[in-house]
Amino acid sequence: MEEAIVTKPSGKRRRWAFLAAFMAAVLFLFLNVHTAYAAEGLKLSTDYPGISVKPGDNLNIPVTLDNYTGSGLDAEVKVSAMPDGWEGYLQGGNYQVSRIHVKNGEAGAEMTLHVTVPKELTEGTYVVEVGASSASGLSDTLSISFLVNEMKAGKGSFTSEYPQQEGTTGTNFSFSTTLINNGLKSQSYSLSSNAPAGWNVSFTPTGETTKVAAIEVESSTSKGMTVSVTPPEGIAAGEYDISCSAVSAEETLSTDLKVVITGSYGLKVGTPDGRLSFDAYAGKEADVTLNVTNTGNVDLQDVSLNSSLPSGWTVTYNLENNVIPSIPAGSTTEVIAHVKPGSEAITGDYVNTFTAKCDQAESSADFRVSVKTSTIWGIVAVVIILCTAGGLGYVFRKYGRR
Template identity: 75%
Template sequence: MEDVVAIRGNRTVKRLGALIALGAAAFLMLMKAHTAYGAGGLALNTDYPGISVKPGDNLNIPVMLENGTGSSLNADVKVSSMPEGWEGYLQGGSYQISRIHVKNGNEGGEMTLHVTVPKELTEGSYTVEVSAFAGEGIADTLPITFMVNEANAGKGSFTSEYPQQEGTAGTNFSFSATLINNGLKQASYSLSSNAPAGWSVSFTPTGESTKVAAIEVESGVSKGMTVSVTPPEGVPAGEYNISCSAVSAEETLSTDLKVVITGSYGLTVGTPDDRLSFDAYAGRTSDVTLTVKNTGNVDLENITLNSSLPAGWTVSYNMENNLIPSIPAGGSVDVVAHVKPGSESITGDYVNSFTAQCDQTQGSADFRVSVKTKTVWGIVAVVIILCTAGGLGYVFRKYGRR
């Protein structure tokens, strides 16, 4: 009986040992298979894991996903981490993708990471992460670092050495400006300004004589230029802000200029039709219209009218006390002058000078006056001649046939 029990016990132990051995073998095989599958795993990589960028850049970065698991598989892919304000996605072929089929081995799968950098950005280092996942333990993450240095964060620059100048109306202002391209490639900049209406602004590269509307600047190079600013005639005194821009495909740069127009004064005397001559008769009053113009950029007040005439002549104006109360900057006033040559004036040409004057300035003009006298005896002679001719006609009619 004991032998039977011993035999059965041995069989049980053997069976138990066989089961344990079988389980251990199965476990080892499973572990071996899992290790082989996950040892190689997935690997994300790119040729340029660190890139310098500028605000507003749009980047296309090739990304490779390699499969070392021993068999082809489908992997979920995504942009798993992105700085605030940045935008990005993965593209495969012509599609935006979230999953990619990856063959085993070195061939792998190709993707493109599209990244849009915000237009407003401070200096520093920024990281974007791309992730791939095909099951537990079969995953990888690729960090890509984007560096923004001080030059790139500030883009290029467009500056003027002396951005504020002053002068009277009619002054031509010249500003010395410098345009710097901090980009990684040559750029073409269009040049423009927002000057007030009537103002003229032009750009001339340093060392050249030709005005330009655009300029090419190599990467990392600065270009000097002269910004010429011409205000319109008679511009009022005051401060004028002029912003000049340099615009390329990747950035817009600007520099702010200021022109201070100081007061300028001027008066001219003329006529509505610009004729500086008129006819007059001795002893009789003739009228001439004078145009008094304020050619400055400041309003003028209390403009007095004066004249320089030959002896015996007189002049008066249709203005009380020969005074013009005010003329605005750029404005004009018409005045009628009543000119009376002396009664003893003989026929001929005379010069009359008219002057408009105020505390700040004055203007004058010389007029040629053609004086004519009354021909009373000439009229009498004409009457005598007519009478004589009539008498002779009568005599010829009466005695002509005898």
């Protein structure tokens, strides 16, 4: 019986066999990797898939569409899901797009997702989805989360462009202010001030004429207002602080205003009873009581008195050098004027002007002066009339019967 002869492979053949097996393994691994790479198909991505926003934001979010199919293709793209009240679209280049060509491999197609966040929101997380699909059935969806919370909303503000103004007594002040609502919803603000007693403060929305006590401001918007401040008459010089408040159910905002009243000057010449007339006789003095009032809020010094008189008239005052040394703010000084019409003045009405003057102010008043005939001349006239009448009676009696 013949024995089978088993020939062992030589070392060279074993090396070739090992090399063939190694190459087969590498090829198998390469094919598997390539197959997995191609199976990914289309892929949507963005660098920041979760962000925080506030009401009213307008966002521009870069989105990339990659193609791993092995060849370029056209893909349909769209904003596939959007919360109620939100708005959005996809832009490629300078165009709003719904279809985009995507090259194979690493050079993906770039798009921009434009999102408009509503002005009113409750806090929470909102999701926007972008979808891509090809004619061959490949598709992908990208979800982007938007977080809205009170911390992001922040507090509003109430500010004035020029919070300090100055002027004299009688000046009406006007402040331009801005009220900002950074909350997540519209707010109604009640408006008020803590002005000193006697001051008047009012609020008028910019561009309107109606004064308001409250104003509605939408979320993430601002409203301009004019705050009008009227001080009381005769207010003393000084600095006055006025705080204005805007109060809603969510917050209390305030802005501090300052009014600086500078010195105001004024004089007024009159009489205790208000009458600007008096009687006088030719060649005789007539006394007139004058009231000289400081209508400003600063003391006046060295107020001089003078007058404009008809020719031949004179006037003197119960003052040294016709000067009032000082008149405190808001006070009245009484002066006696001694007016003497000329001796040749005839009966009738004349105008006499009295003037009070200092370095800061001046005032005048015109008086009507009625010049009357002296009593002695009236008696003389009566005597003359009686004598004339008696003479005529005598003549008629003596010669009347002839």
